[in-house]
Amino acid sequence: MNPRRYEMALLRDARSHPTLEGLASSAGIHTAVIPRLRCDLGINLAGIADILEMIERLRAVQCENDLLRSRL
Numbered sequence: 609m610n611p612r613r614y615e616m617a618l619l620r621d622a623r624s625h626p627t628l629e630g631l632a633s634s635a636g637i638h639t640a641v642i643p644r645l646r647c648d649l650g651i652n653l654a655g656i657a658d659i660l661e662m663i664e665r666l667r668a669v670q671c672e673n674d675l676l677r678s679r680l
């Protein structure tokens with residue numbers, strides 16, 4: 609399996625400003641998660657990207673585990 613790679617960058621272009629809610633939505637997680645990681649827990653954007661990647665890996669492992677269990 610090839611998990612998704614999350615990369616985040618702050619853009620200074622006035623025409624396009626990514627929102628934390630938009631990032632959460634594109635990552636398929638609840639919109640409250642990214643602001644909580646960023647503000648409440650003090651995790652920077654690089655750390656959040658790593659967390660999102662780990663969540664994706666965990667989901668892939670869970671799917672694989674479910675598949676293997678169904679074969680028993």
